[in-house]
């Protein structure tokens with residue numbers, strides 16, 4: 001008899017544990033509390049914060065100056081992701097060393113959303129280094145980031161349909177800001193004569209910038225920073241700079257400046273002086289408390305730095 005009661009209690013226990021394991025009640029409750037978001041890069045964290053507004057608490061994993069191509073999730077990151085309602089990341093292999101962690105989270109039924117992968121494929125650039133894949137640096141084209149904003153609002157609305165109007169309102173306000181930012185970039189680059197619109201940076205992050213705003217772009221390293229530039233790469237780029245009399249090179253906040261310094265030295269050895277035009281925010285936003293801590297501020301900083309360096313220096 002005792003055994004039967006024990007069995008019944010155990011069965012009840014299993015039944016209620018079974019209920020707790022289904023994610024339905026948890027999801028249903030999302031509308032009544034703040035949504036816990038984990039975001040990988042600072043650009044993605046900024047975007048989800050803007051579209052989610054008061055509805056989301058965003059934890060960003062990668063701070064200022066952090067290179068997403070090389071970033072590996074720490075144990076703490078994995079725990080944060082496991083406890084999140086939803087994980088937002090860039091995708092298109094930008095976070096090249098986190099693929100397994102994302103898959104692990106998907107197996108645990110945690111919602112994941114790759115903002116760059118939500119953009120229409122025919123708007124994406126190919127990757128010269130990896131055939132069949134796409135350049136992940138979509139945020140450098142402001143209109144594409146607007147598409148990512150649309151899809152972010154859509155993803156949040158799917159999770160929390162009760163507040164869909166909030167996400168739509170936040171999206172519409174942000175699209176106005178993005179439109180005016182895009183116009184600002186277009187206006188600023190007009191100051192650079194077409195022949196001088198050549199942007200040389202640490203790695204190939206600026207392809208979308210070049211394509212949207214009419215610049216030829218060259219990076220010392222490829223689309224990913226995972227492969228180090230060799231002497232031949234430095235010499236090839238230096239030959240191009242000296243030949244074309246490019247006035248300035250740019251370092252990136254998330255990549256060591258040594259590579260670009262080496263190119264500058266190699267250009268000097270060829271009898272030409274090239275300036276370092278400044279630091280651009282490549283794969284991470286600026287420090288908290290500065291204007292560059294937001295996407296809007298970063299884009300302004302980058303275009304002002306580029307235009308300033310390419311117009312002030314006489315080749």
Ligand SMILES: [Zn+2]
Pocket residue numbers: 069137203204205223224225283
């Ligand atoms: Zn990159």
